[in-house]
Structures are given as structure tokens and as C-alpha cells.
Amino acid sequence: MSFPLLTATAALPAVGAIATAAVPAARRTAAKWLALFFSLATLALAVVVAVRFDPDGDRYQLTESRAWIKDFGVRYELGVDGIGVALIALTALLIPFIILAGWHDADPLETKSSRWRPTQGFFALILAVEAMVIISFEATDVFLFYIFFEAMLIPMYFLIGGFGDRAHSGSDENASAQRSYAAVKFLLYNLVGGLIMLAAVIGLYVVAGNFSLQEIAEARANGSLDMATNTERLLFLGFFFAFAVKAPLWPLHTWLPNAMGEATAPVAVLITAVVDKVGTFAMLRFCLQLFPEASKWATPVILVLALVSIVYGALLAVGQRDIKRLVAYASISHFGFIILGIFAMTSQGQSGATLYMVNHGISTAALMLVAGFLISRRGSRLIADYGGVQKVAPVLAGTFLIGGLATLSLPGLAPFVSEFLVLVGTFARYPAVGIIATFGIVLAALYTLVLYQRTMTGPVKPEVASMPDLKVRELAVVAPLIALLIVLGVYPKPVTELVNPAVKHTMSDVQKKDPKPDVEAAK
């Protein structure tokens, strides 16, 4: 029995969460350092996973399999493919920055009760989310995945509802009402999605008799498990609905702007850059593998929904007056691209989509965290409250600009590669769809640059005149993310090499071949 590396990677942040929560009330700073330590240790383990993983080896590697709940046909089965490794690495990478960026977000306003320990809770919850997200990326048992897919809602819910944006002033009755509204909306949307998936999970068990992804996919491939067309479609819809809520896909997206608007910036990053990725990841891993026929059947509708997400999200982003909600709508637009890439059913599209998940995580983290620093300085989320910041805080403005340019997929920065791949992959099969999706990029330029122009350029507003520039801690958060955006923009090969073999497997699951280039088709 080899060392259970995947279990350790997921368990380490869980242990960290418990340890952090147990730190006494007065030792707030110790709790922060402890949380940071555990997140860095998890990152180290994630690196080990990435190193030990052989892209050209078996489809699932580092597998673990133990009996768990025999009566439900459930096993504790873990394994990663290239997509999983990439996303685990992304998660483990972002969490230390999220912790560092949120360093002061949960300091109690007043120390009234010795038993109330918000700081410990905040960092423990972040680590708990990390643990659950990582195990979702690792699970190759549908039930095991489902459990953590659902369970991660609870810590997320407390993070959104319990630790609102300081910019909205903590004691304000109205703000706290809006915050708990956002938290409840988040939870209810995702819970309904999850419960509908539960019905489908049970249905899958009735049809297949177990929950093992590999066994079911194998049985599907060699024909020993035959699903009636309608059954497969219903089960697919049950799964897809949950993932589409999580991702989120229009028209199930409305929880995201509320949640991201009311949460603190680091928590907003946690939602959009980490937790939501589970939704798109699960589409690739579960929808396509378990229900290839139904996936192909649903493709036209899903492509249309993805297109609507891209254009609608971008349009609404243009119209936002609130910085964080703007980023949220931009994310909805980007998730549209990711889903488009997945369901274009070409290898470029799916590689691009996976790469997009990673890049979107990094670029949104950069933009949103800088936006968070900005907001915490001025105490307002409204774009109109800013102006001329680049004159008083040039570093802040510069990093904000790079984050923004990454969001609009400027060539040379990482998201460009993935967006390009998605569009190429889509265009190869569905030219019209590819063309419409391109409008998303145009609109992205509009909302990003307008945001920058309104907040950073122009005459210096009196309220921002004394705004300090980024501090060392904040720079330590932003600089590595920007460096990463540039590195992956110029040299995306490590990630694509990791992802491509996994995408090939998925493509063969749905029995799709890439369309031939037009030159050959013309002959």
C-alpha cells in the first residue's frame, strides 16, 4: 500500500481547518499564520501530485480505493486525470493568496465576547472549503463526489453570510440583511440543484448498481450497461442542472452577483475561482463520461445557453455600477466560454476550456483581489465613487490594469491562449456559434476598459486623494499572480501537456473525432 497522496492532499487542509478553529480567541494572529501554513503545505502536496502524475500514463493515476458504505454501493475511490491535477494545483495555489488577501477581513470590530471567534472561524472555513473542493476533484465515485459537492455549500454559506464586505459597514442593519439574503440565495440555488442531482444519483444507482465512475464508464463503453434513451437523458439533465447552477450558466446564474457582491473580495474569489470550477469540471468528468449520448443530444441547447451567458453576462457587466458585481457578471460571461468549450466537443475546445478554468481562476483572483484592496481603502463598491486613482496609487492602478487586461484576454496574458483555443475549437464544428461568441471578447474590452477609465483615470476625487498604495502584504498577493498570468500567457505548454491526454480520453468517451480541416473536406 503506497502513501495515499490524494487523501493526504485533501485531508491536510481539513486538519488545518480543525486546528485553526481550535486556536484560542486571543491568539488571532497565530490562527492566521497557522491557516497560511496549512495552505502552503497543501500547495506543496499539490505540487508533489503534479510531479508524480505522468500525463502520458494511465487515465486515472494515484488511485486509491477502499470500501466505504457497502449498502449504498459506495466506495472511497480517488484518482486524478490531467484535468483534475490542473484544478487541484489551481485550488492549492489560490488558497494561500486568498488567506493572505483576507488577512484583516475577519478581525472582530469589537472584542465583546471572549467566545466569539470570527477570525478563527473565517480561516477555518476557507480551509474546509479547500479540502472539500480538492476531494471533489479527486473523487471517481459519483456518490463520494456528490457528498462533498453538497457539503461544501455549508462552509461557503457561512463565509458569505458571516463575513460581509467591510465597505458596506459591518453594523449597518440593511447591509447585514442583504448579506444574509445573498447567502441564503446562494445556498438555496445550489441546494436545489444538488437535490435534483440527488434524484439522478439515486436513479443512476438503480440503473447501474454502483457508483464507480470507471466501472460505469467502462460498462457503458463496452455495451454491457445499456440505458434507455429517455433514462439517460433524464439522468443527464439531473446532473447537468446541478453543475449548471454551480458553474453558473444563464439562466441559473442570478445567485452569483449577489454572493460575490456581498462577500468579501477573497471570499468572492473563492466562489468564482475555486468553488464554481467544480461545476464545470464535473460537466467534463461526469456528464460527458457517464452520459455521452445524452450529452450529444443536449449539445445544441447547451451551446445556446452558453452563448446567452457570454453575451448577457458581458452586457450586464457593462451596465454595472458596482465593481464587484461587474466582476461577477464578467465571470458569468467567462463561464459561458468554458461551457462552450466543453460542449463544442472538439479537443481544442475542451483543452481550451480546461485551460480557461485555470486561467480564469488566476486572472479573476488578480482583478478581484486588487479590487478588494481598492474597495477597502475607500469603503465603497460604487465605480462612481472613484476617479484618478492611478495618480495617487500607481502600483494599485497598474496591477488592476493587468488583471483587467487578463480578463479581456489580451494576447500575451494567460487567458488569451485559452479563449483562443475555445473559439477555434468551437469554430471548427459550429462556425456560427464561434462568431457570436467573439462578441463576448469585444464586450469584455468595453467593460474592463470603461471600469479602468472611470476608476483610475481622470481628475483625482477628493475622497481618494489620500489613498495609500499597495502594502507589502498586498503586493505579495498580487505580484505572483501577475507573474503567473504572464508566464502562462507566453508558455502555456506545461498545462496543455497535462490536460491534452485527459481531453483525448473524454473525446473518445463521447466518440467524437475532431472535424477535419476544411482543406481536406473540400477535396
Add this chain to the structure above:
Amino acid sequence: MSATAVHSLWTTTAAASVNDGIDKIDAPNIEYGQLAPTLIVIGAAVIGVLIEAFVPRKSRYYAQLFVAVVALAAAFAAVVALAAGGYGTTKARIAAMGAIAVDGPALFLQGTILLAGMVAIFTFAERRLDPVAHGNRVDSFVAQAGAVPGSPGEQAATKAGFATTEVFPLALFAIGGMLVFPSANDLLTFFIALEVFSLPLYLLCALARRKRLMSQEAAVKYFLLGAFASAFTLFGIALIYGYAGSVSYGTVAKVVDGTITTVDPALAGTMGNDALLLIGSAMIVMGLLFKVGAVPFHMWTPDVYQGAPTPVTGFMAAATKVAAFGALLRLLYVVLPGLRWDWRPVMYGVAVITMLGGAIVAITQTDIKRLLAYSSIAHAGFILAGVIATTEDGVSSVLFYLGAYSFVTIGAFAVVTLVRDAGGEATHLSKWAGLGRRSPLVAAVFAVFLLAFAGIPLTSGFSGKFAVFKAAAEGGAGALVVVGVISSAIAAFFYIRVIVLMFFSEPKADGPTVAVPSPLTMTAIGVGVAVTLVLGVAPQYFLDLAGQSGVFVR
């Protein structure tokens, strides 16, 4: 078919004396070993009554508590010994001349009832929550039940330090009845068990120390409606006897599925008349659905849950449900399997409206006890989904769910007893605002229970829900599963609302305080949390246990 067919245990001696003369009475054959759990509990209850009569007032509380705890522990040990001895599986028999079935489901449910009863007794005995009255520590029960609320007599009783220690023997009698109820193997034993556990509960409901009028009103409501339900049940039993010429489960089942066709000449006019069977079984099932609080027989639940002393509410919500669902399972699986195609659609409908009704009405509740009452109605619906499966898996999933649910329930009601203001327990939801700021631990524990009720993964609620839904889906009730998940989503809303209230609202200046309980209540809550998490994370052992207990002896 002589009189023995009516009821062997009750009539053997009489029949013997008629046939063979007075000097040749055969003693009925009683398997004392297999009936030990029930006998111990009932015996202890009788001892409890004697304690009330003979032990000085000052020592009664300790004596009663000691007897109750020892009896429940001994009875549980007996159940474990029986199960270990194979009486749940290979040696499952019908005991006591056909009156009692000792088999897997019976032992599993008896074990659950005994453990739940033990935990409930701990909350009964809690004396640290209410402020000290005239130098005496007091529990949740009235000083003297007979004193008119608000009268000088009541004040005098309080002043004298009276305590209604009768609650312990009452609870033991109720538990004794509950032990018999799911293992009854003929309709008369079934009915007697029903009454034995119901009557003490009616009384217990009336004994609240605070808000006495509400408590008494609840008891009257419960008693009147319960009496109705019992009357229905009894009428149903009579009709079934008319149909089958017997009250024994096995014989009725055989008559239903046509194995026995001989007609008792005395019942020639009625035997085999399907109308009697259908009406009779509907009436019995109605009585049981009343006890489990299924819609449309649920009207009593919120009022009684709210009015009864909270420890009693917890006990009732957990143990009554276990016993009544056990009896319902046996009735439907042992007596009426031949009628499956008739009762399944009906139960299907009841399950649907129970799940949806409980979940939807709960949304508008503003009192925590009423909210939990409606939640228990919704849960009854989920359990019914497992009952409908009509498979062995269905039985074991229901058993598992009952076990998981009862500990969450007792724990949740135990937490409710802790949150207090000047008027006693602060059950209005608005008073729970900001509890998480003031007492993070209590609020967190209650949140765990609420999440378990909502069926969030990694809690016992999820394992249980998954088990019953899986059984239902495999039993061909896929649509029911869909209704189930929809009502779970609705139900999640109000559980979450309470969590929002506790954690995300500002505490009110005049809000309630959280009393620090004695180790008794702490144990009850601790057991609740432990069971909730263990059954959520590693349910395999208990699923196995329930799985092995899925077969009824016939």
C-alpha cells in the same frame, strides 16, 4: 377453528377449561427470555409506582432516576444479548403463544426505542435549567399536577418542593408499550400496546411546569384526537376479525392471500367479505398514520409538540415515531402484503402530501417547537417513502432512518430547553436571533441538528434520506423520490432560516440566555451530535445492522 383462533394467549386457558375440565389447565407457554426487554421495563415501571408510594419525597427523584436508567440499560443489554444470540435472524420466532414476534425489525426497533428512551430520560431528569424555586432545584415538570394553574395550591406545592417524579414510571410504561407495539403479532396485542404507550404520553403532555394551561390544552387535544384514532383502530380490528375470523397476523395474512379458505361457521355471513377487509385495514392504518403524524392525520402534532414539556416533546417525537412506524411496517408487510396493490397507491398519496404539506406549512412557523413539529411531519413523509418500497431494503432503510432521526430529534429538543428567558424556554424564533454570537457552541450544535434534518451530506439525515429514497427508487417509486427531493429543498429553506437567524442576525439586547445544563442534558445533546456525525460519515456498520434486521418473522 375454535376460540383459540381468536387469540391464543388470552383464550388458551379459557378454552382448556371448557374442553377438559377445570383440573387440566395447560399453562401458556411464555418465552421469558425473549420477552425480557419488555418485562424489565414494565417491571421497573411498577417498581417506580411503588417508589412513589413508599419512598420519602426527598429521595424519590434519585430513586426513580436510578431505577429508570438501570432498567433501560438492562433492557438494552437484553436486546443486544438476544440479537447476538441470533434471535433477530436465524432464531427469529413468534413468542408468547403468537402474541409477540421476536425478529430482526422488532429487536432493532426495541434497541432504538430503549436508547432513545434512555437519552430522553436524561432530559426528563434535568434540574439545572429552571431557576431554583424556594431553595429547591426543579425540573421541567409541574410541582403538583392536580393543583389548579395559578392557584394558591400550586404555589404551596412549589413552596413545599413537590416534584412530579411520577414522570419516570409514566415514561417507563410508555416505553414498555412502545417495545411491544412494533413486535405485536396479533391485533389485540397491537391495540393494547397502543393504549399502554399512548395513555402515559397524554398525561406527560399535561405536566409542564411553565405555561401550564397550554400544556393541559395540548394534552386534552392529544387525548381526544388520540381516543378517536384508537377507536378507529379498534373498529378496524373488529372488521378485520369479521373478515378473517382471527386477529393473529399470520392467519389474517393467509386469509387475505387466499391460503386459508375454510369459513368459520360463526362468521359465515362476513368471512371473506372484501369490503370488511378494505375498510378494516384502512381504519387500522389510519390510527397508525395518526400516531406517526402523517398528513391528513397530523393536526394534533404542532399543538401537542408546542404545549408539551419540551423533554416530553423530544421523547414523543422520537420514540413514538419509531414504535408506530415499526408497527406500520409489520402490519403492511406481514398482515397485508396480499393487499399491496390496494394500499400502495393510498400510501403513495399520503407520503406525497405528508412530505409537501409538512415542508410547506413549516415555512410560515414562528415558534421553534412548532417548526420542529412540522419538520417531523415532513420526515414522516420521507419515512413513508421507504415503507412504500415493499422490499427488504425498504424495511432496513426505514429502520436506519428511524434510528438516525430519533437521536437528532431528541438532541434538537434538548437544545431548545437550554435557550431561556424570564418566561421559561424562549421558543419564539425572533428570540433566537444572534444566538450564534452569544453562545457559538450551542448554536453550532443546533445548526448540526438542523443540517441533519435538512439532509445535508456528512450528517445522519443524509444517509437516512439516501437510504429510503434509494429503496423507494428501486421499489419503482421514482416519482416519489422526485417529490421527496423537492420537499427536501423546500424544507431546507426553513432550516436555513433558523441558521441565518442564529448566526447572521444581531443579538437583541433583551434576548434569551443559554442555561448551562447538568451532565444529563449534556449527555443527551452529546449523544445526539455523535450519532448524527457517525451515521453521516461512517454509516456502514449501522446499515449492516439494519440490513440484517430487514426480515419479518411470519
